[in-house]
Amino acid sequence: MSEITGLAFKARELDAGDELAGVRARFVLDDVVYLDGNSLGALPAAVPGRVDDVVRRQWGELRIRSWEESGWWTAPERIGDRIAPLVGAAAGQIVVGDSTSVNVFKALVGAVRMARLAGQERDEIVVDATTFPTDGYIAGSAARLTGCTLRAVTPAEVRGVLGDRTAAVLLNHVDYRTGRLHDLPGLTAAVHAAGAVVVWDLCHSAGALPVGLDAHGVDLAVGCTYKYLNGGPGSPAYLYVRHDVQDRFDSPLPGWNSHAEPFGMRPDYTPAAGASRGRVGTPDILSMLALEAALEVWDGVPVESVRAKSLALTDFFLECVAAYVPAGRVESLTPVAHEERGSQVALRCADAEAVMKRLIERGVVGDFRHPDVLRFGFTPLYVGFADVERAAAVLARTWGDGGGAG
CATH class of the missing domain: 3.90.1150.10 (Aspartate Aminotransferase, domain 1)
Structure with a gap:
């Protein structure tokens, strides 16, 4: 006692x-001891009032005018810039929207395409064998789509399997089962030394610890916002595309929202400049603006x-x-x-x-x-x-x- x-x-x-x-x-x-923020973060107090304003005034009164007057159109990039310092990124590299799964698909297929721009026939995707199941499913689909072989290994085995066939490597920063933090700087450097492109899943690290995307030269990263970022159930995910690879990022999901002239309605596709080429369709405004309010707790x-x-x-x-x-x-x-x-x-x-x-x-x-x-x-x-x-x-x-x- x-x-x-x-x-x-x-x-x-x-x-x-x-x-x-x-x-x-x-x-x-x-008075509940809430230790499940790694699945769903608690509700920030500013969110209900903000959502009420979005629904009643911005949607209810301003209606279509809110795309400009309320800043709806620029929300994916604006909120991305709000997340950027939390993952060690400068502004202009993160776009918010879609689910984590969709962003993993965009990033991984885009990574393979980037790796092949050097002229080498790289035909292997390496994936974390202990990953959250969806990442593995998407890696398999991306491999079939790109004609790659899928190689699943533990993070400890990654360095030993990298080679001139490796196109892309998909890794989790933190293991969702055990809470083990993997070596993002070291593994990123190893992937780059092999001439491949790395994609990091930050779902269990963003908002809980420093990530250092820019400092460690990460190519592409994705993450959810409903865990340690407290964005709410199903809140939109985000995609990070490092500044110096943005002009080479070829998304497998081009949409009118990521077109250089979205309202031109042209039959041919020209991607927007910067991280905005990671957009696809109309942003999910209600959940996105709830997330923006939630991020104010980080002030x-x-x-x-x-x-x-x-x-x-x-x-x-x-x-x-x-x-x-x-x-x-x-x-x-x-x-x-x-x-x-x-x-x-x-x-x-x-x-x-x-x-x-x-x-x-x-x-x-x-x-x-x-x-x-x-x-x-x-x-x-x-x-x-x-x-x-x-x-x-x-x-x-x-x-x-x-x-x-x-």
Whole structure:
């Protein structure tokens, strides 16, 4: 009991010294410990009012005039520039729109086409074998479409399979199951040394840690906005196209919105300049402007501070789990080393699905991944250290006093 009291006291001290503690007030929260921001971020308080204005005034009163008067037409690039600092990119390289899946397809096929511009017959796509299933499905489709062979390997094996046949490599910055952070700088350099083009999926890193797209020379990247960027369910994704490759990016999904003269309605296609060639059709304005409001929670918040708190939160959670949970009940799949850890902790345990249901019933929300993984995502903008201590204590109580989960 003294140890538990000690960790609860430590949590209070850590919260008292938390420079990001005030950001929590920018969200709509309750007394639930919400550790599922790696699936769906919490609601920023500014969003409901903004959506009401978009629906009632911009759409309801201004109607078609809002494409110009309310800035609807420029929203994909404007919001892209708002995301850019969060992933280490200069303005003019990110366009917002479509889903992550659609953007992965655009980026991967575009990457193969870029790789072949050098005149070499590159005919292999390398994909992360541990990737989120959809990325793998799309990589397979892209391979069939481009006449490539698909090669699935773990990120640790990528360097060993690169060669003069490699056209494109699709990798995840953070593993969605384990929370392992992969070596973006090193792998990007290795792909470039082989003469290939790299595409990074940032879904589990953007908004949780520094990415450094420009600094590390990443060619193309995609990401969702409904996790650590808190854009809301199904909020539009984004596509990053580095400045110096934009004129070579040939999207497999050209649309009137990405035409150099979108209102010219010409039968022949000429791509727009810059990242705008990543657009396709009419932007999804309602969800896009909700995302723009959500991104205001980042005003004055350095990504470096978010990363520091993320590591402190996950360290403290692992400390509390080790102290509270009966020995042998859980095994951490998340790396201990900070340079290999994202912003989640994955615990393997028997009856994981049932354990997570009990946690949720008791006010601690994480999620479950088949067959035996409990995932806990830590969003530093609104998760505190007292939340972490409470979550570990509730997890321990699911086994009672040494008995089974219940």
